[in-house]
Amino acid sequence: MSCQCAVEDGLQPDPKEIKLGEILAKYKQQKGALIPVLQETQEVYGYLPAEVLRRISFELKIPLSKVYGVVTFYAQFHLNPRGRNIVRVCLGTACHVRGGAKILETIQKELGIEDGQTSEDLRYTLESIACIGACGLAPVIMVNEDTHGRLTPDKLGKILAQYE
Amino acid sequence: MNSLMEVCCDKCTHTPTTPCDKYIACRTEGPLCHDDASCKEKVQTRLKQVVIAPESGLKQVLICAGSGCISSGSRKVDAALEAELAKQGLADKVKITVTGCHGFCEQGPIFIVEPEGTFYCRVQPEDVPELVEKALGKGELVDRLLYKEPITGEKVRHYQDIPFYKKQQRNVLRNCGHIDPENMEEYIARDGYKGFVKALTMSPLEVIEDVKKSGLRGRGGAGFSTGQKWEFASKSPGDEKYVVCNADEGDPGAFMDRSVLEGDPHAVIEGMLVAGYAIGANNGVIYVRAEYPLAIKRLKVAIDQASACGVLGDNVLNSGFDFHLKIKAGAGAFVCGEETALMASVEGKRGMPRVRPPFPAVKGLWDKPTNINNVETYANVPAILRRGSEWYAGLGTERSKGTKVFALTGKVNNTGLAEVPMGVTLREIIFDIGGGIQNGKEFKAVQIGGPSGGCLPKEMLDLPVDYDSLIKVGAMVGSGGLVTMDETTCMVDIARFFLNFTQKESCGKCTPCREGTKRMLEILTRITKGQGKAGDIETLERLAKNIQATSLCGLGQTAPNPILTTLKYFRHEYEAHINEKRCPAGACSALLTYRIDSEKCVGCGACAKACPVNCISGELKKPYRIDASQCIKCGTCMDKCKFGAVIKG
Incomplete structure (x- = not known):
């Protein structure tokens, strides 16, 4: 049951909401669908807004408390808007041994945000993660889907600037 | 004929809707459904184009498109190569194969010219015109791009001669870096799915017996006998059973599963098919870490291809056996590598472990009997069936059979994947294959087995690496991560690093792990800041032993290992931090x-x-x-x- 008032007002329905409807329709009959639904929904919205979680809970017939429990359990899900570019700094063992902490420090300075924060212009979100499995290139960062390896602090400015 | 997967002529009866038990053999030795010499020739000609024969006069370039080489720019190299081949008129003489990981990420992008096997490394797009002209056109060497041995400074021409590869025995990784993982034809041309076809000629119990005889043990950490695990699931009553592949490779410092999934996804599918047939399961799930988008993509392609030709689906190869495979993407929780947590996550719940028994073999996914193995374990299975359990049991040591892939990282010269028979020494892996420590520094310790493993000092370098000898010294094979450290790495800081990781990843369900890791981390952090006090070491030891003994799952039970091993082998470093407020390695910035x-x-x-x-x-x-x-x-x-x-x- 989604709100009809926008339609009555003659406004266009939100394309994101239409997509959410499609996702829900696709998974409604499958067992264990909550996580894929949340993953695909987050791809549409960029994060998981509260009203969207309410709708997922209603349509999948899973209590909101359970949905919230799952969302907060997994590192991948986010309850707040995120930046256009996600900068992930690897702090895995290999990167740690080869100076990953310094890379994180430099990026924090460069972007003016701390680990886990999003810049005010929503250009970057900075996250540290445990290992991205590119240990052969340590230290590494990932910006969106791109991996950048064999880093030194002085290379970072140029890499970050590529992402608008 | 543009692919071995195509029909040779109208007489061929192979379509996905007409399954046939000779399908796989027909692709490489066929046609078998009708007799036609010209069709046979077509298949053989195509086969020679897939696996380039030296006498053909053709050349093949293998360009690595594993995650490591992509980040070093390999996709630009293969684009440049295609353009340059056309420009120099060599397009029909050279086949470009974009492969999965070669395991030598340090030297990426990797560019191998076959059939001679010349190995060029760190190749950039601007090097391509020269490579095309000399290496591919005139058959000359491009000396400056050859691999240079770090210690002797010698240039090595063939990849088989590079010390990094020479001492390896690649079974699981045999196709990684040599085939196009997105093309099933190449897997089939290299004996793909023949192990599964052989399994279909045996009874499920015979398959299990064979796997038991091979001595294969789980490659994900605990090292339990794979054959026995299958036997439990097979004996468990129930019409509906599941086969699950644990591809939630979360140990920081391990990336062999990623490489197998990216470089040879069909091997994992084949291993799961054999397991499904053996235990009587018709459904399989591969649970892949969300951080591995390329692995997920390649698996999807492989599953689609296998389904399209009837290797997956209903009545597989006309055997009466149905097998359907699905991918589940993880959502970022390390604890989901634990089998019961993983299954909870597949069911759409918080990924928290539960008490065992009941084991998954009795009550697993959706409460049905389930067999769960990791990627590398499944990837070992096809060769066991194809080449026989005796062959496999002839590799390795008395109680640890076969080969194991290690991810060699840290302060070592050659980082990458090394597959060696069980029982070789740490020294052989780190010094012979790994080329020793970077910048001529001294080896200090190696962390083996990720956050669940232990830190071993140089006195242990001659220890044979197998399941049992590592457990004896407080470490474990674990997933096979080997992080080497030199004199500038502080052992207290490393212990703190691992604890910081396990503490963050603790799911919070049981108290010893949730509270215990937190307290241990607090103490370690204090020590590295120069605020350690007398009694800290004893408190750490007491906490560690309690957590080991009382945690619910493997995460908590093994979380203290890095502390216990560093305390055992590097106690003096703890004492220097606490008593003298000094960090002997010069790594703890506060000191x-x-x-x-x-x-x-x-x-x-x-x-x-x-x-x-x-x-x-x-x-x-x-x-x-x-x-x-x-x-x-x-x-x-x-x-x-x-x-x-x-x-x-």
């Missing part, structure tokens, strides 16, 4: 002081300019000095100084 050697300082002022807190002062051309009371110990001055005048101690 460091920076000063400028007035004899070496030329007074250039570079350090003062770079200092973020302006605590370095002096006059140009005279020695500078650091105000220790203001110094934040960031080390920037030391990085900037070109004269080695900044001293840390």
Whole structure:
């Protein structure tokens, strides 16, 4: 049951909401669908807004408390808007041994945000993660889907600037 | 004929809707459904184009498109190569194969010219015209791009001769880097799915017996007998059973599963098919870490291809056996590598482990009997069936059979994947294959088995690496991560690093792990900050033993291992931190002081300019000095100084 008032007002329905409807329709009959639904929904919205979680809970017939429990359990899900570019700094063992902490420090300075924060212009979100499995290139960062390896602090400015 | 997967002519009866038990053999030895010499020739000609024969006069370039090489720019290299081949008129003489990981990420992008096997490394797009002209056109060597052995400085031509590869025995990784993982034809041409076809000629119990005889043990950590695990699931009553592949490779410092999934996804599918047939399961799930998008993509392609030709789906190869495979993407929780947590996550719940028994073989996914193995375990299975359990049991040691892939990282010269028979020594892996420690520094320790493993000192270098000998010294094979450390790595800091990881990843369900890891981390953090006090070591030991004994799952039970092993082998470093407020490795920044050697300082002022807190002062051309009371110990001055005048101690 989604709100009809926008339609009555003659406004266009939100394309994101239409997509959410499609996702829900696709998974409604499958067992264990909550996580894929949340993953695909987050791809549409960029994060998981509260009203969207309410709708997922209603349509999948899973209590909101359970949905919230799952969302907060997994590192991948986010309850707040995120930046256009996600900068992930690897702090895995290999990167740690080869100076990953310094890379994180430099990026924090460069972007003016701390680990886990999003810049005010929503250009970057900075996250540290445990290992991205590119240990052969340590230290590494990932910006969106791109991996950048064999880093030194002085290379970072140029890499970050590529992402608008 | 453009692919071995195509029909040879109208007479061929192979379509996905008409399954046939000779399908796989028909692709490479066929046609078998009708007799036609010209069709046979078509298949053989195509086969020679897939696996380039030396007499064909053709050349093949293998370009690595594993995650490592992609980030070093390999996709630009293959684009440039395609354009350049066309420009120089060589397009029909050279086949470009974009492969999965070669395991030598350090040297990426990797560019191999077959059939001779010349190995070029760190190739960039601007090198391509020269490579095409000389290496591919004239058959000459491009000397400057050959691999240079780090110790002797010698150039090595063939990849088989590079010490990194020479000492390896690649079974699981046999196709990685040699085939196009997105093309099923190439897997089939290299004996793909023949192990599964052989399994179909045996009874499920015979398959299990064979796997038991091979001595294969789980490659994900605990090292339980794979054959026995299958037997439990097979004996468990129930019409509906599941086969699950644990591809939630979360150990920091391990990436072999990623490489297998990216480089040879069909091998994992084949292993799961055999397991499904053996235990009587018709459904399989591969649970892949969300951080591995490329692995997920390649698996999807492989599953689609296998389904399209009837190797997956209903009535597989007309055997009466149905097998359907699905991918579930993880959502970022390390604990989901634990089998019961993984299954909870597949069911759409919080990924928290539960008490065992009941084991998954009895009550697993959706409460049905389930067999769960990791990627590398499944990837071992096809060769066991194809080449026989005796062959497999002939590799390795008495109780640890076969080969194991290790991810060699840290301060070692050759980082990458090394597959060796079980029982070789740490020294062989780190020094012969890994080429020793970077920058001529001294080897100090190796962390084996990720956050669940232990840190072993140089006295242990001659230890044979197998399941049982590592457990004896407090470490474990685990997933096979080998992080090497040199004299500049602080062992207390490493223990703190691992604890920080396990503490963050603890799911919070049981108290020993949730609270215990937190307390241990607090103590370790204090020690590295120079606030350690008498009794800390004893408290750590007591906590560690309690957590080991009382945690619910493997995460908690093994979380203290890095602390216990560093305490056992590097206790003096803890004591130096606590009693003397000194970090012997010079790594814990709170315990460091920076000063400028007035004899070496030329007074250039570079350090003062770079200092973020302006605590370095002096006059140009005279020695500078650091105000220790203001110094934040960031080390920037030391990085900037070109004269080695900044001293840390």
